[in-house]
Structures are given as C-alpha cells and as structure tokens.
Amino acid sequence: MLRRLWPLTLRGTGAALLALTCFVVANEVGIPELMYFGMLLVAVLVAAVASLYLTRHADSVTRSLAPDTVGVGRASLVRVRVGVRTALPTPPGTWTDTLPPGLEGAAAGVFPALGSGLRGSDRVVNLAYTVTGVRRGIHHLGPLRVHSADPFALARRSTLYGQRTRVTVAPAVIELPPLTGLAGEAGGTLQTQNNQPGQGADNLIARPYAPGDSMRRIHWRATxxxxxxxxxxxxxxxxxxxxxxxxxxxxxxxxxxxxEPGADDAFETAVSACVSVVSRLVRDGYGVSVLDSDGAALAERIDGGDTAAVEDLVTQFATVTARRDDHLPRLARQFAGVMTGPVIVLTGRLDPADVDALAPIVHHSTFAVLLAASPRSGALDRAGDVGWHAVHLDPDGDLVQEWAAAGERGVTRALR
Incomplete structure (x- = not known):
C-alpha cells in the first residue's frame, strides 16, 4: 500500500534523500552551492512527477472476446482497445488487466511508447491476451491498470482505467459417444420412429439457402x-x-x-453432463426437452440437428443454480400416460427410496439412464434392478466413460 502511495522509484527516492542531505549540509557547513544543487534535484523530481499527469489519459477502454462466451476449460482471445490522449511523448510502460476468479490467463504486457498528441487525434492502443474459463457464471474483466514512469525513471504512476466488461463462462460441453447400446430402441431419427404419431415435423435441420427456396422456410435462429x-x-x-x-x-x-454457479463441484459436474448429453442427443437427431425435476422446462424444446439452439442452451446454463424445494420423488407423474424415447435423469444424492419413486418412468421410456453424483449405498443396484441404466456421476471421473458405461449396461440387460 505504501509503495502505491509513494510516487518515486528507488532512483527517485535516492535523489530525494540526496537533496535533503544537501540542504542539511549546506545549512550546517555554509556551502551555498549544495543548497542550489538540492533545489535542482527537487525541481527535477517535481517535473518528473508532473510529467506523469500530463500523459496517457485514457478516454475509453473496450474489450471483445472471440468466442464471446467462454466455456469452462476452453480458451478465448481477449482484445482490448484503449483510446489514449497524451500531451507529451511517453516512454513504454506495462499493463495488467484485472481477471475475476472465474477466469485465468496472462493478462499483462508492455504498453507501447507514444508520441505527442498535441497536433493529432487520440491514439488507439490495441492489446490482446488469452483467458481460460475455470468457473461457470457471469464475471467481469477489468479494470485495466497501466504502470508508467518518467524518462529518467525517477517517478512512477499506476493508473486504473475503470471500464469493465461482462463475460459469460458457460459449462463445459464434453464430446460424448452416441447411444449405440440399444440402437433399435434408443436410436435417433435414422433408427427409430416417432412414438407419438402426428407429432412429427419437417424442419429438424437447417441448411444453407438455395435459389428457389420459399422465404417462409427461413430458419431465423440458425441464420x-x-x-x-x-x-x-x-x-x-x-x-x-x-x-x-x-x-x-x-x-x-x-x-x-x-x-452461485461454480460453488459445488458435484452440481457443476451435473450441469456439464446435462448440456453434453443434450448436445449428443440433438446431433443424433432427437427433439430434446430439458426439464427440472418438477417438470418445468429449463429451456425451449430443441429440434434434432439444431446445434445453434444447443449453443443457446449452453450459454443459458451459465447461471443455473440449485433450488430450495425437492420434486424428484414426484417426477414419475410427468410421464404418466405417455410413451417417449430416451429419458436421462441427472441428480445428486440418491436413496433407494428415490429409486422406487422413479421406477415407473422406466416403463414409459425406450432407454432410461440415471446419473447420480452422490448415490447412497445400494441405490444404483436398486436402480438397475428396476430397469434404469444407472451410473455414478463422479465429479472426479470421466464423463465419457460413465456415459459409455450406461450404454454397455443397456446391452447387458438386453441380452439377458
């Protein structure tokens, strides 16, 4: 803290001490030349400090990210555009951009030297660095801090340019293998027919516009x-x-x-698994509904092949958190009287009693998968007995292997 308040560098501090010594010695010994030399040092120090406040006034700081949404474990390039006004030429300095806990990266570098701007317009300085998402949620980049010194390195100044940029860190999407365990029952558009006749659609996949296509068939979201x-x-x-x-x-x-997002590793694993499973099913041609345990939709239904909608879902899930109530034991009511394709349930703590409450869902689904982050003793075995393809969703495990294990268990049961 003291270093930030003290404007002089080590060299400047030495010059200040030398000036003070000159004043003392000149007064004690009676050498006026030392007094003049001390006054000259003080004048130089004052000029050095003053010069820092006549240079590098930033009018604007804007940031852009590519891609604009950062995934957990994924990198994004940050470009910083700094509009600078300076009355005097300035030597090079250094810069650092403040990173939130949800991002990590080397956000620092050399701030370039600038010439006098008295006769010209504002200067633009472009900076760039890479960040990696480490915690899901909404975070803010900035402010930008620029460290500068006078040409003789006697004084220093650290300036904060206060504009901050909102950054969305989305859950990690993991590439999962297709559901191949029960191809005839759990396959996508090319493998299974609709279990609800009359509910089909002819607009599952968006393709580039070709001359002669009706304007009424434009897929605006994909566009x-x-x-x-x-x-x-x-x-x-x-x-x-x-x-x-x-x-x-x-x-x-x-x-x-x-x-807040990112606070519970098990819940983060479930959120990542949720969007990864949705991505896999959509690419396999399924129309996917994403629900909470009370049956409420967490997102709009996604048509098979609509990868743009999956990207929207991933961004939307950047802010998903837990809720206070518990509806899992009543989830089976949402499937009463209907027959559907695969049903994938992701939960945390799971007791054998919960499995018994979920058992009816198996009879309304062609492929029922249960992923539990904290299963109690005997819960997964009980789930397997009633027909679930149940797997432990381990926060420290490999989701690809766990997903593949669910399909392998489906094959084993099909052969029995």
Whole structure:
C-alpha cells in the first residue's frame, strides 16, 4: 500500500534523500552551492512527477472476446482497445488487466511508447491476451491498470482505467459417444420412429439457402448464429423425442449450489453432463426437452440437428443454480400416460427410496439412464434392478466413460 502511495522509484527516492542531505549540509557547513544543487534535484523530481499527469489519459477502454462466451476449460482471445490522449511523448510502460476468479490467463504486457498528441487525434492502443474459463457464471474483466514512469525513471504512476466488461463462462460441453447400446430402441431419427404419431415435423435441420427456396422456410435462429441465410431442411415425418432432467433440488447437493454457479463441484459436474448429453442427443437427431425435476422446462424444446439452439442452451446454463424445494420423488407423474424415447435423469444424492419413486418412468421410456453424483449405498443396484441404466456421476471421473458405461449396461440387460 505504501509503495502505491509513494510516487518515486528507488532512483527517485535516492535523489530525494540526496537533496535533503544537501540542504542539511549546506545549512550546517555554509556551502551555498549544495543548497542550489538540492533545489535542482527537487525541481527535477517535481517535473518528473508532473510529467506523469500530463500523459496517457485514457478516454475509453473496450474489450471483445472471440468466442464471446467462454466455456469452462476452453480458451478465448481477449482484445482490448484503449483510446489514449497524451500531451507529451511517453516512454513504454506495462499493463495488467484485472481477471475475476472465474477466469485465468496472462493478462499483462508492455504498453507501447507514444508520441505527442498535441497536433493529432487520440491514439488507439490495441492489446490482446488469452483467458481460460475455470468457473461457470457471469464475471467481469477489468479494470485495466497501466504502470508508467518518467524518462529518467525517477517517478512512477499506476493508473486504473475503470471500464469493465461482462463475460459469460458457460459449462463445459464434453464430446460424448452416441447411444449405440440399444440402437433399435434408443436410436435417433435414422433408427427409430416417432412414438407419438402426428407429432412429427419437417424442419429438424437447417441448411444453407438455395435459389428457389420459399422465404417462409427461413430458419431465423440458425441464420442469426451462422451469419448466413439458412432454411429448414425437409425431413421424414418422424421426430423421436428425448427428455433430459436436471434435478436442481438443493437437498440433492450442497447448500453452496444454491447461492452461485461454480460453488459445488458435484452440481457443476451435473450441469456439464446435462448440456453434453443434450448436445449428443440433438446431433443424433432427437427433439430434446430439458426439464427440472418438477417438470418445468429449463429451456425451449430443441429440434434434432439444431446445434445453434444447443449453443443457446449452453450459454443459458451459465447461471443455473440449485433450488430450495425437492420434486424428484414426484417426477414419475410427468410421464404418466405417455410413451417417449430416451429419458436421462441427472441428480445428486440418491436413496433407494428415490429409486422406487422413479421406477415407473422406466416403463414409459425406450432407454432410461440415471446419473447420480452422490448415490447412497445400494441405490444404483436398486436402480438397475428396476430397469434404469444407472451410473455414478463422479465429479472426479470421466464423463465419457460413465456415459459409455450406461450404454454397455443397456446391452447387458438386453441380452439377458
């Protein structure tokens, strides 16, 4: 703190002490030349400090990220554009950008020297660095700090340019293998027919616009994401459905999951698994509904092949947290009287009693997968007995292997 308040460098501090010594000696010994020399040193120090306040006034600091949403474990390039006004030429300095806990990277470098701007317009300095997402949520980059010194390195100044930039850190999307365990029952558009006749659609996949296509078939969401005109691709009249349930009841997780994203490792694993499973199913041709354990939709239904909608879902899930109530034991009511495709349930704490409450869902699904982050003793075995393809969702484990294990268990049961 003292170093920040003291404006002189080590060299400048030595010059100040020398000036003080000159004043004392001149007064005691009676050598006026020492007095003049001390006054000259003081004048130089004052000029050095003053020069720092006549240079590098930043009018604006703007940042852009590519990609604009940072995924956990993924890198993004940050470009910083600094508009600078300076009356005098300035030597090079250094800069650092303040990183929030949710991001990490080497946000520092050399701030270039600038010539006098008395006769010209504001100067623009472009800086760049790379950040990696480490914690899901909404974070802010900045402020930018610029460290500068006078040409003789007698004085220093650290300036904060206060504009901050909002950054979204989305959950990690992991590449999962397709559901190949029960191809005839759990396959996508090319493998299974719709279990709800009349509910099909002919607009599952967006393709580039071609001359002669009707303007009524423009796929606006895909057009906005890809910056090119896209139209709805005609498909067969079969829309296999899949349902992914993310249980957000706080009783299944730690209380930290209730307050902010990224606080509970088990819940973070479930969120990442949720978006990864949705991404896999959509690419396999399923129309996917993402629900909470009370049946409430956590996002709009996503058509098979609509990867742009998956990107929207991933960004939306950057702020998902746990909730206070617990509806998992009543989840089976949401599937009463209907038949659907794969149902994937992701939860935290799981007791054998919970498994018994979820058992009816198995009879309404072609492929029922249960992923539990904190299963109690015997819960997974009990789930397997009633027909679930149950796997431990280990926060320190490999989601790809766990997902593949669910399919392998499906094959084993099918052969029995």
């Amino acid at each position: 906005a994401h890809r910056d090119a005109l896209m139209v709805r691709q005609e498909e067969q009249e079969a829309t296999p459905e899949a349902t992914v349930v993310l249980d957000r009841g706080v009783l299944r997780w730690s209380t930290e999951a209730l307050h």
